[in-house]
Amino acid sequence: MILRYIFYFLLAYLSGGIMFGYWIPKIFCGLDVREMSKDGNPGTANAFTYAGPAWGMLVLICDILKGFLPVHLAAGELGTEQMGFALIMAGPVIGHACPIQGGREKGGKGIAVTFGVLAGLYPFLDSLELLIFWYLLFSLVIIVNPHSLRTGVTYLCWLVSSILCKIHPSVAAGTFLISAVVLDKHKEELRHTEDRKISFIFRRN
16 A cells, blocks of 8 residues: 555656646747746746747646646545545645756746646545635735735645645645645745735725
C-alpha cells in the first residue's frame, strides 16, 4: 500500500513538473515567456499574454489536466480517506512550483494546477467550489490588488473555510500543503510590489 502511495506521489510530482507554460510557447511560437515576462513565471497568464489566447488556452487545459489526471487516478484506486492522499494532492503543485529541471527558480506559481487537482477529486467537489467562491469574491465583488495579494488572501480563506466546513481530513491536509506551496511562490512578488499599493475596492451597482 505504501508503495502505491509513493508511486502516485511521484507520478503527480513528475506530471506537475511538465512546464507546458514554457514549452508550448517555446516550441510553437519560438517565445521564452520566462525571459519576456517581468516575473519569469512559465504559467498560464504569461502564455496568454505573450503567445496569444489560443496557445494560452492550450496551456491552461494542459496545466489543469496535469493536476487532474494523477489525482483522479489515485483517488479511484486508493480512495481519499488516508492521510497519504494529501501528499498526492500536493504532488502536481509541488512539481509545478519546483520541477526537477530548474528547481524552484524555474517553477510556476501553481494556480491553474490547483484547480486541476481539486477537479480530480470528482465527484467530491466541495473544496473546488470553495476555491472558486473565494477567487470570484476577491476578483469581482471585493477587488484585492495586487494580484499576488489577491491570491494570498484567496488561498488563506480557502484553507480556513475548508477546515470550518469540515472537508475530509486528508483533503484538508492536502489543502494546507497546496496553500503553503502557492503562498511561498508569491511571497517574493509581494515583497517587491512597488510602494505596496494594496487596495480593497467594494464594487457597487
